[in-house]
Structure formats: C-alpha cells, structure tokens
Amino acid sequence: MTTVSEAVAEAHRAEWARVFATTAQLTRDLDLAEECAQDAYAQALLTWPRTGIPDRPGAWLTTIARNRARDVLRRESTFRRAMPLLVSDEPVPGPEDGLDDDRLRLIFTCCHPALGRDAQVALTLRLVCGLSTAEVARAYLVQEATMAARITRAKKKIAKARIPYRVPAPDQLAERLSAVLEVVHLIFTTGHTAPTGAQLVRRDLTGSAIRLARMLHLLMPNEAEITGLLALLLLVESRADTRLSDSGRLLLLSEQDRSRWDTRLIGEGTALLTDALRRQAPTRYAVEAAIAAVHAEAKAWEETDWSEIVSLYGVLLQLWPSPVVELNRAVALGFRDGPAAGLDALTPLLADPALATYGYLSAVRADFLRRLRRWAEAADAYEEALALTDNEVERAFLIGRLEEVRAH
Amino acid sequence: MAKYLILIYGDAQRWDAMTAEDRKELEAGHASFSKAAGSRVLAGHELELAPMATTLRTDGVGGVTTTDGPFLEAKEAVGGYYLMEAADLDEVMGLAALLPEVHADHSGVEIRPIVDHG
Numbered sequence: 011m012t013t014v015s016e017a018v019a020e021a022h023r024a025e026w027a028r029v030f031a032t033t034a035q036l037t038r039d040l041d042l043a044e045e046c047a048q049d050a051y052a053q054a055l056l057t058w059p060r061t062g063i064p065d066r067p068g069a070w071l072t073t074i075a076r077n078r079a080r081d082v083l084r085r086e087s088t089f090r091r092a093m094p095l096l097v098s099d100e101p102v103p104g105p106e107d108g109l110d111d112d113r114l115r116l117i118f119t120c121c122h123p124a125l126g127r128d129a130q131v132a133l134t135l136r137l138v139c140g141l142s143t144a145e146v147a148r149a150y151l152v153q154e155a156t157m158a159a160r161i162t163r164a165k166k167k168i169a170k171a172r173i174p175y176r177v178p179a180p181d182q183l184a185e186r187l188s189a190v191l192e193v194v195h196l197i198f199t200t201g202h203t204a205p206t207g208a209q210l211v212r213r214d215l216t217g218s219a220i221r222l223a224r225m226l227h228l229l230m231p232n233e234a235e236i237t238g239l240l241a242l243l244l245l246v247e248s249r250a251d252t253r254l255s256d257s258g259r260l261l262l263l264s265e266q267d268r269s270r271w272d273t274r275l276i277g278e279g280t281a282l283l284t285d286a287l288r289r290q291a292p293t294r295y296a297v298e299a300a301i302a303a304v305h306a307e308a309k310a311w312e313e314t315d316w317s318e319i320v321s322l323y324g325v326l327l328q329l330w331p332s333p334v335v336e337l338n339r340a341v342a343l344g345f346r347d348g349p350a351a352g353l354d355a356l357t358p359l360l361a362d363p364a365l366a367t368y369g370y371l372s373a374v375r376a377d378f379l380r381r382l383r384r385w386a387e388a389a390d391a392y393e394e395a396l397a398l399t400d401n402e403v404e405r406a407f408l409i410g411r412l413e414e415v416r417a418h
Numbered sequence: 419m420a421k422y423l424i425l426i427y428g429d430a431q432r433w434d435a436m437t438a439e440d441r442k443e444l445e446a447g448h449a450s451f452s453k454a455a456g457s458r459v460l461a462g463h464e465l466e467l468a469p470m471a472t473t474l475r476t477d478g479v480g481g482v483t484t485t486d487g488p489f490l491e492a493k494e495a496v497g498g499y500y501l502m503e504a505a506d507l508d509e510v511m512g513l514a515a516l517l518p519e520v521h522a523d524h525s526g527v528e529i530r531p532i533v534d535h536g
Contacts, residue, residue, distance in 0.1 A: 170533075
C-alpha cells in the first residue's frame with residue numbers, strides 16, 4: 011500500500027514540472043505559478059486521505075493549481091495589470107492542451123542564453139525539477155540567501171527583459187538546445203560526484219538530470235544530440251550502485267562488481283547511442299556515451315578495449331577540446347601502453363593553468379607513479395590530490411592509497 | 419510590446435581608422451538592419467566618439483563639475499544606439515544580430531530593456 015505522503019512525494023518528483031508549467035502558461039507569472047502549484051500539493055496532502063489517491067495525480071494537481079490561479083487572477087485582475095508579466099501573445103490553451111509543450115517552453119525559458127549559466131542551472135532545478143531553494147543552494151555550495159537572490163534576479167530578468175516563454179524557432183534551436191543540454195549534463199555531473207560533503211553521489215540530482223533528459227528525448231525524439239546525452243547519462247548511471255563498497259569506500263571501475271551493473275539501463279543506453287550515431291555525425295555526448303558503452307561491454311576489467319577507448323578520446327578531443335579530456339585520454343593510454351606511457355602523456359598537462367587545482371590530475375599521476383613503484387613521488391602526488399578534494403569519500407580513498415605507498 | 423535600447427559598443431580607434439570603403443559597407447549593414455526592423459525602430463543615431471563627450475557630475479559640495487570626455491574611460495565606447503519596440507527579447511536579439519558591429523572583432527551590442535512606467 012502506498013501511503014498518501016508517498017504518493018504526494020512521487021507526484022512531486024514525476025509531475026512537478028508539468029503542474030508548474032501548465033499553471034505558468036495560465037498566469038504568465040512565475041512566482042504566482044509556483045505558489046499555486048505548491049498550494050495544489052499541500053491540498054493533496056489534506057484531501058487524498060479522505061478521497062483516496064486519484065488515478066491521475068498529475069491531472070488532479072494541475073486542475074487544482076490552475077483553479078487556484080484563476081481565483082487569484084480574478085481577484086487581483088486590476089492589481090495584476092501592473093505586475094511584471096511573462097510574455098506570451100499566443101492564446102492560452104485549455105487545461106488539456108499542450109501539456110508537454112508547456113514543459114518544453116519552461117525548460118527553454120529557464121535556459122535562455124540571456125541568462126547566466128549559474129542562473130540557468132538554478133532556475134532549471136528550482137522551476138523544472140521542483141527542488142527547494144535550500145536544495146539548489148546545497149548542490150551549488152552557496153548560502154541559501156545567495157541562491158535565493160540569484161533565483162529572484164533571474165526571474166526578474168525574465169519579466170523585465172521579456173524573455174519569452176517559448177520553444178525557439180528552428181534556426182535558433184541548435185544554439186539554445188546546447189545550453190539546455192549543458193545544464194542537464196551539469197546537474198548530472200554535480201550529482202555524480204558531489205563536490206563536497208559526506209556523500210559521493212547525490213541521487214536526487216542525477217535522478218533529476220535523467221528525468222529532464224528523458225523528457226527532452228520524448229518531446230524531441232529526432233534531435234540526435236539529446237539522444238546522445240540521454241544515452242550517456244543512462245550508461246553512466248548503470249554503474250551507480252557499484253561505486254561504493256558496503257563499508258562506503260570508493261570503488262574504482264576495476265574493482266566494481268560488474269554483475270550488479272544495471273543491464274536494463276545499459277541496454278537502453280546502448281540502443282539510444284546506436285540510434286544517435288545513425289542519425290548524424292557524432293556529437294560530444296554521443297562520443298562520451300560510446301566510451302561508457304565500451305566499458306559496459308567488457309565482461310571484466312581485464313577485457314576492456316583500451317585501444318578503442320583511446321581512439322574515442324581522440325575523436326572527443328576534436329569535438330570538444332579540453333584539458334580534462336586530454337587527461338582522460340592519458341589515463342586510457344596508461345592502461346593500454348602501461349603506466350610509463352601514461353605518465354609521459356600527462357607531462358604536458360602539468361603546465362596547464364586550467365588544471366592547476368584539478369585534483370584528478372594529481373590523483374592520476376599518483377596512480378601511474380604507484381604502478382611504477384616510484385613510492386616517494388607517488389606519496390607526494392597523493393598528498394597533492396588530497397589537498398584538492400573536499401569530498402569525504404574521495405578523501406578516504408586517497409588516504410588509503412597514501413598509506414599504502416608510504417608503507418614501501 | 420516593450421521598448422529596448424540597443425547600445426553599440428566598439429573600439430573608438432578602430433572606428434576612427436575606417437576607410438571610406440569600410441564606412442560604406444558599415445552603412446549598408448545598417449540599411450539592411452533598418453529595413454528588417456521596419457517600424458520597430460523608434461529612433462537611432464550614430465554618436466560622435468568619446469572625446470566629443472562632456473560629463474557632468476557632482477563636485478561633492480552641492481555644485482556640478484563638468485569634465486571633458488565620457489563618464490567611463492574605456493577603450494570600448496558607445497558609438498551609436500537604436501531605440502526599438504518589440505514583442506520580446508528574442509525578437510530584438512534576432513534583429514540586433516543583423517548589425518555589422520555584432521560581427522566585427524572589436525565591437526558588440528548591448529540590449530537594455532527600457533523601464534515601463536505605464
């Protein structure tokens with residue numbers, strides 16, 4: 011038996027964006043829409059114990075939120091004329107029309123290029139994923155008041171500069187879609203390895219990112235870039251349950267129990283990847299998904315096709331030149347050709363200012379030195395890596411390795 | 419409809435150094451922008467460059483100081499503007515992207531919404 015509070019929590023997770031977006035389409039005012047959507051969820055907690063959980067909780071919540079919005083609009087119609095409006099010259103559709111379009115419009119509004127990337131991420135988490143301001147602040151390591159101010163400023167810019175509530179025209183879609191995808195990817199990576207704190211993974215964030223990617227894919231199934239991103243997120247997520255030991259220690263790819271990788275997600279991700287690659291030249295996300303797929307295909311760590319992975323990183327470097335990609339390529343090279351070759355590949359990166367405080371560079375170097383049995387240098391590199399991470403699970407892992415090399 | 423000011427910024431020295439040919443090309447760019455924007459352009463002018471500016475500000479004791487030159491000394495200066503009326507930011511962004519200054523390597527435009535006191 012599902013309890014009412016579980017049902018409401020589930021409806022919040024699955025239906026928040028729809029309830030909010032549909033209400034925003036009516037009110038054309040983000041703050042009012044948010045208030046009415048929140049009221050609807052509060053109402054559900056009070057009503058469902060008496061009436062039972064409705065068959066379509068999302069539709070129930072949307073109706074309540076829109077009715078509430080209508081009441082407020084009627085009562086405040088004079089006052090509201092002076093309030094900042096979310097512009098839309100299109101007619102407001104009836105309650106059953108264009109639900110999915112509303113959500114898509116909402117995502118593109120939150121990720122409009124006239125807003126800063128920080129604001130795009132914050133608004134998406136707040137308005138599309140329904141996270142509280144405190145949760146968004148925690149994900150981005152800022153004070154709640156700072157995040158509240160950032161969100162308020164972004165909403166104000168939407169109203170004052172009249173950022174439209176609309177899916178961009180085809181000729182603008184590519185530019186704006188890539189901003190949307192970057193935001194979704196950023197939400198996922200933040201959840202995948204939380205920058206600080208006791209937990210390695212923030213499943214609430216990875217879950218939000220996957221739901222967003224699924225929604226985008228459902229709404230625009232022919233956009234190969236979306237298909238590639240969804241494939242990437244699912245393939246990475248398939249390993250989520252095996253990244254920690256029972257005692258909470260970080261497990262490397264080589265140590266994970268592959269029998270516990272989620273074969274359903276792997277199958278779905280691989281199929282999406284094949285579809286994305288058939289449609290158009292590979293995008294950055296598709297190549298990253300292909301790398302994840304090579305790992306997923308290997309029955310054991312020893313069977314990993316490192317040559318394939320090295321060459322995929324080469325392709326990725328062409329599409330998305332970045333020192334982090336070069337670092338990953340060096341790691342793969344180190345597994346294909348041995349730690350000495352890997353270390354050589356790292357050498358030019360040591361001078362790159364973009365990586366000066368990137369802890370993974372030190373950690374990778376430490377690992378190559380450890381495998382070369384250059385204990386003293388390895389210990390120095392582990393200490394450097396330790397100084398550069400604030401995630402407790404990662405710190406525990408690095409301390410373990412540091413003690414191991416010091417013992418020699 | 420909302421009103422926006424498009425401010426055209428660029429390197430004043432680079433503008434100064436333009437040849438007659440360059441100018442002609444620039445003017446052609448503005449002509450095609452004006453044609454595309456139509457009646458949405460409410461006003462627009464090219465400004466004399468920064469050295470022609472005069473700045474007034476307080477002297478701190480109740481009077482006014484007048485100084486030669488712009489309020490902000492910067493390599494990039496405002497060189498002109500358009501006052502536009504449009505449905506939303508996307509419409510203005512779409513039109514502003516036609517301006518030649520958006521495509522030159524030393525210049526760009528800033529779009530500022532105008533406060534609606536109505």
